[in-house]
Amino acid sequence: MRTVNLASGSKGNCTYIESREAKILIDEGLSYTSIKQRLKQINVEPYEIDAILLTHEHTDHIGGIANFLKRNKTTKVYIPLFVKTYDIPGINALPYNQIEWYKTSDFFIKDMTISSFLLPHDSKFCVGYSVYFDNKKVSIATDLGFVSDKVLSYIAGSNVLFLESNHDENLLLKNPKYPAKTKKRILSNEGHLSNITCGHTLAKLVKTGVVQVVLSHLSQENNTPMLAYSTVKNILARYGIIEGKNICVDVAYQDKVGTIFNF
Template sequence: MKTVCLSSGSKGNSIFIEGGGAKVLIDDGLTLSNIESRLKTIFEDADNIDAILLTHEHCDHLSGVKFFLKKHKKTKIFIPAFVKEMSIDSISCLPSNQVEWFSSSEFKVKDLEVSCFILPHDSNFCVGYSMNFEGKKVSVATDLGFMSKDTLRSLSGSDILFLESNHDENLLRQNPKYPAKTKKRILSDTGHLSNLACGLAIVSLAPTGLKQVVLSHLSEENNTPNLAYSTIKKILLEHGIEEGKHLCIDVAFQNEVGTIFNI
């Protein structure tokens, strides 16, 4: 399997995953020209994307989908079937012949096995995905207010995990630009995952075989790549886990394509 984060953060998200003969994107919150050019930098043609798997309807995950599907007619968008009845405008407007409503939490795109799990977030719905092929597992969990036991179970056994490390709680609490209501929303159980919560989740997942974590959906206001990395490295060390030895930590960026991982 091959995977790379094309963009991550509140201004647009997309992760590329290839396996089992399928090329998929998790979300597309980028402009058409931006996602096409980012795919080109990893030598991929947007025309060959089989599927976009949607996590939720917030525009940093969905805004590019309509334009992508209009140009790339072979691409399908996969959305949980229960979302159909919600009549969300930004989803209802997608071309119906390119929408795959999946009703089972496990399905396939070509030979790539996909499993989907619910995440706690303040959207109409929010899910994460794990992709399995030939014993390897890549998982994506961003936009979640807290790490539940169920989510940990879904992420267990991942080789590579894109996990939200949104904010440093102190930076967020002290940020004068953020109204109290916004802070409360982000810190709530349906907001975003903090560096601390992310670190503790990695501690729980490390014994299940986790080898590579990509810290994702970092806030540009309430976090920095260095702060997220050093906070999590410290939490891991406190639990006897050495970054670079037991597992590796990488950071996903908003404005540049991330590291390409092959497993």
């Protein structure tokens, strides 16, 4: 398998996953020019993308999908069957014959097996994904306010896990640009995961065999890659887990393609 984050954060999200036969994106919140450029950096042409799996309807995840589908007629967008069409803004802009409505239990794209699971977030719906191929597993869980045991069980044992590490709570609370209401929303159980919660979650996941995490959906206002990394690393150390030995911690960026993982 091969996976790489192409963009992560409130200005646009997209993660690439490849098996022997399939090439997919999780979300597409970038302009067509940007996504084309970023795919080119990993030697993939847009027309090769079999599917885009949608997590939820926020613009930073859905914004680029209509354009992508119009320009690439063999790419399908996958949306959970339980989602109401009126809960997806701009659904009419999506070519109808390129929409696949899937049941959330396992479904298949070529040689990939995919499961999706519900995440608590302030959107009309929100899901995370686990993608399996050849006894390997990649999972994505971003845009969630807390990590339930059920979510933990879905992402357990992932070879590569993209997990949200959105904000430093102190930076968020002190940020004069954010109204109290917004702060409350972000910190709520339907908001975004903090660096600290991400760290404690990872401590549980190391025991399940997670060896590589990519801290994702970092806020550009209330976080920095270095701060997210060091906070998570220090929390893991409290559990006796050593970064670089027991688990490797990487960071996903808004403005550039991240580390490519081949496994």
